[in-house]
Amino acid sequence: MVESGKISASQAGKLLYLTVIPTAILTSPAMIFKVAKQDLWISPILAWSGLITVFIALRLHRMFPGENIIQAGERIIGKFLGKMVGLIFPLFYLYLNGIVVREYGEFVVGALLVNTPLIVVLGSMVLVCAIVVRGGIEIVGRFAELFLPAFITLFLLIIVPILPDLNISNMLPVMGEGIAPSLAGTFVLQLWFSEFITYSFILPFVTDQKNAAKSIMFALGAVILTLVVSNLATLLLLGGLTGDYAYPFLILARYINLAEFFTHLESLFMAIWVLGAFVKICAFFYVTVLSAAQWMNLSDYKPIVYPLGFLLILVSLWVAPNYQEMTRAISTSVNLSIFTVFVAIPVLLFGLACVKKAVHKNKNRR
Template sequence: MIEKGEISASQLGKMMYLAIIPTAILTSPSITFKLAKQDLWISPIWALSGLIAVYVALRLHNMYPGQNIAQACERILGRFPGKMMGFIFPFFYLYVNGIVVREYGEFVVGTFLLNTPLIVVSGSMVLVCAIAVRGGVEIVGRYADLFLPAFITLFLLIIVPILPDLRVSNMLPVMGEGIMPSIAGSFVLQTWFSEWITTSFLLPFVADQKKATKSILISLLAVILTLVVSNLATLLLLGEITGNFTYPFLILARYINLADFFTHLEALFMAIWVLGAFVKICVFFYVTVLGAAQWMNLSDYRPIVFPLGFILTLFSIWVAPNLQELTHAISTSVTFSMLTVLVVIPVLLFSIAWVQKQFTR
């Protein structure tokens, strides 16, 4: 086995929470508002791709214990077709992680380090993540243990001070145009919820397997709740201008003013973004190097960590010419590609595996 490390069920849930939320609260309120308007806070509830992805990951794990979905491809489709299909997953995670690194770099450079080259910001984050990934899944799990309490505390430090200034009238009328706008808004959120198939790559390393399902479902519920709260807080404060900002949740941090002393707390949001993005990039990077090593039948994934880190940095530059193109792609082509690779293909693989199991009984 390439990876001998183990994580607990709670660490799995924490890793997945931090692998979804950071980028979701960064740009999703603005994108979702353009489709759902004042019902954007309802949209996370309709994002069913997460539940589908979790169901498929758990069922495939029960069918093929100790193997992730990329490894199971060979047993489901046969050696050659399975090998080709198994290559899609690590390559696609490399591409998606390139988008995440680019989002991180664009946010940091565009908001805080205005004169710093994008490649420096992105490359330094990838280097730190590569060092963590070389330590194995246990190290990434411990980072999730360490960072989650800080993430939640900083999140609440942004939400709580603005509560007196939130205007409930901004969310009215609720479903004024029916249920369809909120469902349309949820389509963009499928980009993030489809990432729950990542649990398939982490489940083989969970020590207490019996608790894994409960931990994953709690984490999924926590992601939905966090998105509802962040979208609702953004809407109640900004109202109709929510869609005008690239990073609406950042405006909440800038709005805070306690006794003319605690003001412009962008650093809180910066801390949230860096902590969350670090874990997210680590998780996706780990899946990439693990999947690539398994696909090439290597005995150890560590020799390819830094080479793939270099390629990841290049991908972060290649994915889009600028932030506007990147944001547009996330709400259109990226959503379709992620639904296809991370939801539709796994569902088809599970369906084929289920039929095979029925005929071999």
């Protein structure tokens, strides 16, 4: 067993929530607005890929208890093919995490630490995450549990003071052009919702398995609610400008003005961003390290944490030459590849597993 740590179902749920939400708050309003216009807040409600991935993660774990999707894959399609498919996951998580790390760095450098070299911001974050990941799943889970209240408090500290400045008429007409634009918005959002497949890697370490389904559904619901609130707030404040800002939610924090006293609160948003990105990078990093160790049949994953961390920094610099290219890639090719790896492959594996089970049953009956 590579990992000996255990976490509770509620920690797993909180971890997943903090894994999905931070980058979604930052960039999704602008990206969804481009397709869904003033219906951008409906898109999270219609997000279906989250349900699919959560369902598959849970069912696969029920079929193969104590195993994650890679290990289950080896059982379903055989050792060789399973290894081939299994290699995709650590590589893809490394790549995706590279994008997240880069997004984090670009934002911190672009909005706050203008004179700091990107590599310093990226490197220090990855170093901290590497230390956490070496601590194992228990540490990652506990950080999620520790940071969630802080995250929600900061989130509300931005949403509540901005309420007087919101203009309800910005959301009209609701579904003026039918449901199609908001459905198109869910295609953008599946980028984040597919990340729920990460649960498959966490599930084997959950102690109270009977609460596992409940806590993940809770996390999914919380993600939808948070996105509806944040998207609605940005829309009601910025209206038609939502799509024009790179980070609409940041503008929200900047616009707060309570009694001429609570102003210039963008550092609050920075705190949210650093907290959230930290948990997200940790979770993805952990999955990368774990699945790589399992793939290579290592007895311990700790020795490969720092090397992979170094690789992570490099990947984050390699993913795109600049921020513009990266945002373009996120809404086009990355979106598609996430769909392939996080939705299509699990669906295929799950389908094969079901077929195999049915065939097996038939044989037994005969």
